[in-house]
Amino acid sequence: MSLPLSTAASARPPKPNAAAFADGLRAAAGSVFMIVLVGSYISIGALAHDLGFPVVWVVLSTILIWAAPAQVILITSLAAGTAPLEAGIAVGLSGMRLLPMVVALLPVLRAAKTRAGALILPAHFTAVSMWIESLRLAPALPRENRIAFANGLAAGLVSGAVASTIAGYYLAGVLPNALVAAMLFLTPMSFLTSAVRSAQLLSDKAAYLIGIVMAPLLAYEQVGLDLLWTGLVGGTAAYGLHRLREALR
Amino acid sequence: MSLLGDWWPYLILILAGFLPNEVWRMLGIVASRGIDEESELIIWVRAVATAILTGVVSKIVVFAPGALATVPLAVRLAAAAAGMAAFFVMRRSVFAGVMTGMLAVLTGMWARGG
Numbered sequence: 001m002s003l004p005l006s007t008a009a010s011a012r013p014p015k016p017n018a019a020a021f022a023d024g025l026r027a028a029a030g031s032v033f034m035i036v037l038v039g040s041y042i043s044i045g046a047l048a049h050d051l052g053f054p055v056v057w058v059v060l061s062t063i064l065i066w067a068a069p070a071q072v073i074l075i076t077s078l079a080a081g082t083a084p085l086e087a088g089i090a091v092g093l094s095g096m097r098l099l100p101m102v103v104a105l106l107p108v109l110r111a112a113k114t115r116a117g118a119l120i121l122p123a124h125f126t127a128v129s130m131w132i133e134s135l136r137l138a139p140a141l142p143r144e145n146r147i148a149f150a151n152g153l154a155a156g157l158v159s160g161a162v163a164s165t166i167a168g169y170y171l172a173g174v175l176p177n178a179l180v181a182a183m184l185f186l187t188p189m190s191f192l193t194s195a196v197r198s199a200q201l202l203s204d205k206a207a208y209l210i211g212i213v214m215a216p217l218l219a220y221e222q223v224g225l226d227l228l229w230t231g232l233v234g235g236t237a238a239y240g241l242h243r244l245r246e247a248l249r
Numbered sequence: 250m251s252l253l254g255d256w257w258p259y260l261i262l263i264l265a266g267f268l269p270n271e272v273w274r275m276l277g278i279v280a281s282r283g284i285d286e287e288s289e290l291i292i293w294v295r296a297v298a299t300a301i302l303t304g305v306v307s308k309i310v311v312f313a314p315g316a317l318a319t320v321p322l323a324v325r326l327a328a329a330a331a332g333m334a335a336f337f338v339m340r341r342s343v344f345a346g347v348m349t350g351m352l353a354v355l356t357g358m359w360a361r362g363g
Binding site for chain 1: 258259261262263264265266267268269270271272273274275276277278280281291292293294295296297298299300301302303304305306307308309310311312313314315316317319320325328329332333336341343344346347350351352354355358359
């Protein structure tokens, strides 16, 4: 992905952090990802309602997990009677992508004097929406303001997601089924497209295609821990292709 | 549902939902200290994570949870293809991709009278 990772310091002087936070909130309100989040979380709220989860539980899942695929996995697997341990493993596997995302984001947000504790919130709120928008917008800001901006951005996006979760939960019986289905489609569609944008190396691109084919096949063949094998075997094979091409150069 | 009691679902939310997901973010804080973003380890982690991510979303499309299960598999696959096509045509616009995919699902449902 062509991310502006430049570390060049902006010439602008830093603002008070409250103002930078407010800028982040405004950026969230105007982000195209807000539209995707609203639709996705309406559908997740409706899904949780239909499967019998309490509304507080779903709202907490949005704030604490803050990752739509993980929430869909957790809600559907628990409702299907999957053992919590197995559900937790599937959630953990789906969350693995967050590690390289956090590793890419924090050096952009961090200033010389940043305390480690100040990185916990931006790391917690790292998700595709917040990550793409932070990497797009933060490099233009003075370093001293970037964490406050990212926290404001995240607060805005999470607030929109929470409001949508609640709306979806209570509108579950009213919304036409086709509309809920279409909104449930936002999560896979937004991840399929944004993952293309962040696939830079051959290993990323190969892993992208291998994952799409391998996981449903393994699940169809009822191989246990299909996601784990998809990641370890498929991802390592994709990495091997990258190494092979480097070696042949 | 097997979730009984008042606190049990919340404990499961923390243990099976919050912690397994959050651990990667916190490891990211640790790993971001002094790690080279282009190190071989990170490239491998990214490949594994990418395969798992597209595996997760591919399973959502193929094995459709909740209301999405009422959409035929052929419509879901066609909608995903349409969304990807729109994404590439509109110069890699995520927004164009998701909106096209969503409209394709709606159109597919409408066409079969759903």
